[in-house]
Amino acid sequence: MNIESIRDYSLTLPQVTEDFPFDETTLVFRVAGKIFAMIDLEQNQWLTLKCEPEYAQQLREHHTEIEGAWHMNKRHWNMLNLVGNLSDALICHLIRHSYNQVLRSLTRRVRQEQNLSEIEE
Numbered sequence: 417m418n419i420e421s422i423r424d425y426s427l428t429l430p431q432v433t434e435d436f437p438f439d440e441t442t443l444v445f446r447v448a449g450k451i452f453a454m455i456d457l458e459q460n461q462w463l464t465l466k467c468e469p470e471y472a473q474q475l476r477e478h479h480t481e482i483e484g485a486w487h488m489n490k491r492h493w494n495m496l497n498l499v500g501n502l503s504d505a506l507i508c509h510l511i512r513h514s515y516n517q518v519l520r521s522l523t524r525r526v527r528q529e530q531n532l533s534e535i536e537e
Contacts, residue, residue, distance in 0.1 A: 417504045419443075419460040425508055426453055429515050431530060448530055452518040453511060463496045463507070464488060465514035475510075492517075512537045 417425075426432055426445045433446050445453040454464040464485045467475065472494050475482045481500030484490030496502060496510065516534045519527065527533065 417498060417502075417507045419455060419457065421504070422453075422455060422463060422498075422507070422511070426511055429512070429535065431532060432515075447515055447518050448522055448526055448532060450518045450521065452514040461497060461499045463498055465494055465496065465510050466492055466517045467494045467510070467513060468517060471513070509537055 423434070423443070427434065429447070431447055435444055435446070436442060437444055441457045441459075443455050443457055444451050452466050456462070469491045472484075472492070475494060476484065479500075479502065481497040481502050482494050483497075485493035485495045494510075496507060498507070512535055516537060519532055519534055522532070
């Protein structure tokens with residue numbers, strides 16, 4: 417999956433926005449103002465996604481292309497090597513999982529105000 421496909425797919429999710437909060441090359445995807453995905457436009461072989469901690473560990477054990485995210489809390493964030501053998505279906509699943517992880521961290525009031533609900537993973 418390439419960066420354009422990742423961007424296009426991420427922007428299909430409800431109320432997703434994109435911006436460059438850190439520098440001019442790190443593209444960030446957010447829902448309700450919270451980051452759920454990041455990719456560097458210049459070194460775009462790595463996609464960083466939020467993940468449930470136990471699931472994150474299982475993914476790392478089964479896929480050499482997935483490891484703890486550099487500069488992030490490795491318990492909650494994974495980096496996916498897009499040059500490896502991960503299928504597009506798995507990458508899309510993990511993007512949806514990351515999106516849902518962020519939704520679960522929001523208060524019920526915020527989810528209701530912004531009309532947000534979890535999506536099928």
